[in-house]
Amino acid sequence: MTATAGPERLAVTEPLRVAIIGNPNTGKTTLFNAMTGLRQRVGNFAGVTVERVEGGYRMPDGRRVAVLDLPGSYSLSAGSPDEQVALEVLLGRDEAHWRPHVVLVVADASHLERNLFLASQVCELGLPVVIALNQIDAATEQGIQIDVPALIHEIGVPIVPTIASRGEGIEPLKQAILIAAALPVPERRFTLPSDTAAALAPLQEQIERDGFSPSAAAMEALRLLSVTRGEAHLARVDELPRHLESTRDALRALGIAPERVEAEARYEWISGVLARSMVRRERTLRTFSDRLDAVALHRTGGPLLFLVVMALVFQAVFSWATPLQDVIEAVIATIGGTIGGWLPAGDLRSLVVDGVFAGVGSVLVFLPQIAFLFAFIGVLEQSGYMARAAFLMDRVMRRVGLHGKSFIPMLSGYACAVPGIMATRTISDPKDRLATIMVVPLMSCSARLPVYTLLIGAFVPALPLMPGLDLQGATMLAMYLLGTVTALAVAALFRATLLRGPVRPMILELPPYRWPSVRSLGVSVWQRCQLFLRRAGTVILSLSIVLWALATYPHATVDPTLPEAQRQEAQLGYSALGRFGHAIEPVVRPLGYDWKIGVSIVASFAAREVFVSTMGTIYGVGDKEEAALVDRLRAERGADGALVYTPLIAVGLMVFYVYALMCISTIAVTVREAGGGRIGWRWAAIQFGYMLALAYGAAWLVIVVGRAMGYAA
Amino acid sequence: MTTPSSRELPVCTCPLVDSETGRQATVVAIACGDHDACRLRAMGVYEGATVSVIGKRHCLLVDVRGTRLALGADLAEGITVRPQERPKH
Numbered sequence: 001m002t003a004t005a006g007p008e009r010l011a012v013t014e015p016l017r018v019a020i021i022g023n024p025n026t027g028k029t030t031l032f033n034a035m036t037g038l039r040q041r042v043g044n045f046a047g048v049t050v051e052r053v054e055g056g057y058r059m060p061d062g063r064r065v066a067v068l069d070l071p072g073s074y075s076l077s078a079g080s081p082d083e084q085v086a087l088e089v090l091l092g093r094d095e096a097h098w099r100p101h102v103v104l105v106v107a108d109a110s111h112l113e114r115n116l117f118l119a120s121q122v123c124e125l126g127l128p129v130v131i132a133l134n135q136i137d138a139a140t141e142q143g144i145q146i147d148v149p150a151l152i153h154e155i156g157v158p159i160v161p162t163i164a165s166r167g168e169g170i171e172p173l174k175q176a177i178l179i180a181a182a183l184p185v186p187e188r189r190f191t192l193p194s195d196t197a198a199a200l201a202p203l204q205e206q207i208e209r210d211g212f213s214p215s216a217a218a219m220e221a222l223r224l225l226s227v228t229r230g231e232a233h234l235a236r237v238d239e240l241p242r243h244l245e246s247t248r249d250a251l252r253a254l255g256i257a258p259e260r261v262e263a264e265a266r267y268e269w270i271s272g273v274l275a276r277s278m279v280r281r282e283r284t285l286r287t288f289s290d291r292l293d294a295v296a297l298h299r300t301g302g303p304l305l306f307l308v309v310m311a312l313v314f315q316a317v318f319s320w321a322t323p324l325q326d327v328i329e330a331v332i333a334t335i336g337g338t339i340g341g342w343l344p345a346g347d348l349r350s351l352v353v354d355g356v357f358a359g360v361g362s363v364l365v366f367l368p369q370i371a372f373l374f375a376f377i378g379v380l381e382q383s384g385y386m387a388r389a390a391f392l393m394d395r396v397m398r399r400v401g402l403h404g405k406s407f408i409p410m411l412s413g414y415a416c417a418v419p420g421i422m423a424t425r426t427i428s429d430p431k432d433r434l435a436t437i438m439v440v441p442l443m444s445c446s447a448r449l450p451v452y453t454l455l456i457g458a459f460v461p462a463l464p465l466m467p468g469l470d471l472q473g474a475t476m477l478a479m480y481l482l483g484t485v486t487a488l489a490v491a492a493l494f495r496a497t498l499l500r501g502p503v504r505p506m507i508l509e510l511p512p513y514r515w516p517s518v519r520s521l522g523v524s525v526w527q528r529c530q531l532f533l534r535r536a537g538t539v540i541l542s543l544s545i546v547l548w549a550l551a552t553y554p555h556a557t558v559d560p561t562l563p564e565a566q567r568q569e570a571q572l573g574y575s576a577l578g579r580f581g582h583a584i585e586p587v588v589r590p591l592g593y594d595w596k597i598g599v600s601i602v603a604s605f606a607a608r609e610v611f612v613s614t615m616g617t618i619y620g621v622g623d624k625e626e627a628a629l630v631d632r633l634r635a636e637r638g639a640d641g642a643l644v645y646t647p648l649i650a651v652g653l654m655v656f657y658v659y660a661l662m663c664i665s666t667i668a669v670t671v672r673e674a675g676g677g678r679i680g681w682r683w684a685a686i687q688f689g690y691m692l693a694l695a696y697g698a699a700w701l702v703i704v705v706g707r708a709m710g711y712a713a
Numbered sequence: 714m715t716t717p718s719s720r721e722l723p724v725c726t727c728p729l730v731d732s733e734t735g736r737q738a739t740v741v742a743i744a745c746g747d748h749d750a751c752r753l754r755a756m757g758v759y760e761g762a763t764v765s766v767i768g769k770r771h772c773l774l775v776d777v778r779g780t781r782l783a784l785g786a787d788l789a790e791g792i793t794v795r796p797q798e799r800p801k802h
Binding site: 074075077110111113114117118142226227228229259260262263264267289290293297299391394395398404428504505506507508509510511512 | 752774784
């Protein structure tokens with residue numbers, strides 16, 4: 001790719017390609033959602049802003065525009081893998097992705113000084129740039145007045161004020177992007193002192209020789225002065241480290257500290273620009289955010305508030321979603337019953353009713369819970385509370401050798417380990433990041449919810465403990481806590497052994513509190529639900545059918561005079577699944593499980609929810625759905641007449657699911673994020689192995705201790 | 714553009730950690746790891762920037778032109794500031 005030489009001419013039929021970049025907390029994702037609406041294509045696994053998310057829209061004249069949401073970055077000096085991605089895309093050095101025609105820089109109008117640092121770097125990349133002056137309303141409230149025409153004149157690119165959360169300024173912004181595509185590319189607006197420029201010239205030439213435009217090479221040369229680690233996209237520049245070192249020496253000889261040059265030059269220019277285009281009333285009043293922070297970051301009040309918020313989230317996910325779940329259950333039951341009624345009795349009806357509807361249906365019921373969980377995490381993120389949580393947790397995290405920032409991926413892990421692991425890209429220290437990746441799957445994700453809900457619903461009574469919390473809710477909370485505490489312990493272990501190293505100091509922005517945008521939340525939750533539905537329609541559907549077939553064939557010749565339940569039992573025992581189950585029974589026997597649980601566990605190694613759908617299929621409860629499955633489980637007796645499921649077994653089983661890594665997507669994402677190839681596979685194997693050992697050991701311990709305490713198992 | 718030589722450094726400088734809460738100060742030098750220093754500069758903490766400590770917990774809460782940053786105490790140890798005159802009321 002030699003695209004770095006300049007922007008490509010674009011054909012009229014081709015969509016206009018726009019990349020969005022901006023500091024974290026500028027409302028970048030909200031703006032992206034406001035521009036593209038629901039027309040987004042999310043990769044198989046999407047984090048909030050960590051994964052590349054693509055969307056698009058059409059101009060009134062029919063012109064198509066493709067938009068790429070780049071990860072939030074403070075500068076282009078790639079500190080974290082996240083920022084590296086953004087830089088490579090903008091330079092056209094990312095082989096896997098297109099180079100944009102136009103770059104949209106989202107700048108927070110209340111923090112222009114810092115935001116223009118990134119903008120000034122982007123303006124030198126040799127691409128047309130548009131700046132969205134976002135959250136202009138908040139800036140006005142804080143007494144900041146921006147003279148937009150003056151700012152446009154100073155920076156030399158189109159600038160559009162927007163309020164993304166209310167959808168204001170979106171149309172003018174789209175117009176500006178279209179116009180900018182045809183404008184000449186912006187250039188550096190400041191000049192370095194002549195001695196500095198002379199010292200930089202050889203380095204700049206060297207970078208240019210690798211196909212960079214003069215403007216981009218100048219930007220890179222200036223930027224690299226303060227960058228100490230090697231960057232992949234510059235690996236082909238001939239003898240870069242030597243040239244860089246001699247440039248630094250030349251600057252030092254002039255009495256100039258090389259690492260300061262870029263920041264001083266850019267900020268000096270920015271302060272001049274803002275002096276001519278911005279009026280700021282001296283802020284004397286404490287802002288709303290400051291007052292909230294007085295509570296949220298209070299020494300004792302802060303952690304307390306944090307616990308209350310967490311408890312509220314879990315109780316809400318568990319109880320508020322119930323009415324919606326009942327509706328879905330009823331709809332699936334009706335459709336399954338109707339279709340089952342049309343089909344003649346036999347294998348086909350059994351496939352549809354017991355395989356497809358019982359299997360997929362029992363998982364679909366959890367859609368509302370998953371939507372609630374993602375909505376809550378979205379609210380925490382958008383409101384700005386997530387950063388406070390990271391701040392509060394930094395103390396705890398530091399004790400186990402992690403960074404406060406590691407808490408955000410771990411919290412995302414409550415929703416799904418995949419975006420959680422992707423969110424570790426914002427952690428710049430590789431060992432810190434790897435340790436976080438290794439423990440994120442210990443956080444109970446939404447796929448465990450169906451398993452917990454089924455077992456708690458069946459075996460834990462709803463004894464009220466205190467207002468707003470009953471024994472069922474408390475058990476659920478206990479499972480989440482168990483996973484979380486273990487994650488911290490395991491992280492400490494990794495940091496003391498395989499990933500030993502110093503903890504990086506905390507640098508974290510605490511963004512001002514904001515009301516979350518309902519529209520943007522809706523878009524993110526919808527994306528998540530789509531992914532869940534796609535999974536239900538593919539992985540879970542096909543596994544359900546396979547399991548149904550294994551449980552149905554070969555047909556046994558059963559005495560037709562026996563009662564229905566016994567006939568079913570005999571058939572199941574004779575089937576391929578039954579034989580397999582009996583073969584593996586010795587392995588799960590020490591945990592107190594029978595072969596049916598064993599089969600369900602094995603089947604759910606691809607995806608945990610399959611445990612529930614397998615249970616649904618094995619017990620062939622079809623149109624009666626989960627309520628019936630719960631009853632079947634409670635009444636199930638083994639060959640010796642003893643109950644198969646006791647509360648102790650249920651707890652042991654839940655503990656097993658807290659720890660076991662049973663998710664193909666997580667394994668795939670760990671392989672990729674831990675370094676790919678053999679290194680990635682090695683870490684994924686370590687992760688899978690330790691979690692399985694932990695699961696088996698802990699479930700066994702629960703049963704042994706429980707029996708010793710006199711509980712039935 | 715040049716680094717302030719020791720002669721130009723005012724006598725009354727201190728690490729950010731020891732800076733008085735609520736008092737504005739000018740960053741004079743950033744001597745943490747190159748990587749963290751680079752990050753700090755991009756976030757608005759550069760030599761010459763005005764900052765003020767607004768709270769001290771296990772980390773420092775710092776105001777940088779209206780932005781709130783949480784900085785680890787070990788990091789704040791390496792940032793040297795010169796406290797400014799108190800604004801007249």
